[in-house]
Amino acid sequence: MSQIGRTREQERLIEMYRRKARHFDVASRLYPAPGYPLRAQRLRAVRALGLRAGDRVIDIACGTGVNFPLIEQVIGPDGRIVGVDLTDAMLAQAQDRVATNGWRNISLVHADAVDFDYPTGVDAILSTYALSQVPECAEVIAHGAAALSGGGRWVVLDLKVPGNTPGWLAQLGTSIVRPFASIDEWLMRRPWEAIRGAMQEELVDLSWTELMFGTAFLAAGSRSP
Numbered sequence: 001m002s003q004i005g006r007t008r009e010q011e012r013l014i015e016m017y018r019r020k021a022r023h024f025d026v027a028s029r030l031y032p033a034p035g036y037p038l039r040a041q042r043l044r045a046v047r048a049l050g051l052r053a054g055d056r057v058i059d060i061a062c063g064t065g066v067n068f069p070l071i072e073q074v075i076g077p078d079g080r081i082v083g084v085d086l087t088d089a090m091l092a093q094a095q096d097r098v099a100t101n102g103w104r105n106i107s108l109v110h111a112d113a114v115d116f117d118y119p120t121g122v123d124a125i126l127s128t129y130a131l132s133q134v135p136e137c138a139e140v141i142a143h144g145a146a147a148l149s150g151g152g153r154w155v156v157l158d159l160k161v162p163g164n165t166p167g168w169l170a171q172l173g174t175s176i177v178r179p180f181a182s183i184d185e186w187l188m189r190r191p192w193e194a195i196r197g198a199m200q201e202e203l204v205d206l207s208w209t210e211l212m213f214g215t216a217f218l219a220a221g222s223r224s225p
């Protein structure tokens with residue numbers, strides 16, 4: 001792992017995901033409430049990548065690799081996925097998924113997203129339900145944008161607190177994220193704003209879509225050709 005000296009907050013986050021890793025897939029399917037359309041949102045995010053057979057895709061903070069089958073379906077055996085994550089136990093689950101499915105075109109990298117050394121000529125970068133947990137999310141967007149080939153896509157799907165909404169909806173937003181992050185730090189930092197700002201700065205044709213009453217967002221942009 002390239003990172004030297006983690007913060008206490010990062011250690012806490014890694015410990016939390018180590019505890020969750022084994023049951024992450026099932027638990028996250030039921031969260032925040034049965035029926036919250038995580039899978040539909042994921043499918044939408046993968047569609048927004050505009051993938052084609054043979055594409056090279058980076059999944060930032062890939063966790064257990066829930067996005068991998070959706071990406072594999074489109075890129076096929078000639079494509080390539082690199083999954084990056086900070087938590088060893090989440091990557092171990094991702095590795096099991098890769099082995100079970102017999103995928104030979106996926107590599108996993110144990111690294112902090114902000115330190116990840118991108119290969120060149122990347123066709124698409126995806127990050128789902130994770131980037132808002134990375135304090136340096138704007139830097140991650142910038143590094144990724146620099147690695148994209150012309151026309152390459154950067155797509156972020158994540159949770160947020162709804163703006164100008166009744167209290168019960170704001171509460172739903174915060175309850176969604178509570179098990180995944182330090183909620184107070186997250187609320188104060190308002191990372192979705194930094195992500196939007198960085199994407200606006202680094203990419204062209206940015207689209208920003210609020211999902212489920214503003215409790216999630218899908219942001220997508222392209223590297224200028």
Ligand SMILES: C[S@@+](CC[C@H](N)C(=O)[O-])C[C@H]1O[C@@H](n2cnc3c(N)ncnc32)[C@H](O)[C@@H]1O
Nearest residue numbers: 061062063066085086087090112113128130134
């Ligand atoms: C809620 S999980 C989402 C995993 C996956 N993207 C998904 O959609 O199922 C968040 C993931 O972000 C990872 N993560 C958090 N901070 C990170 C960082 N700074 N660099 C890389 N991964 C990070 C965690 O280890 C965890 O696997």
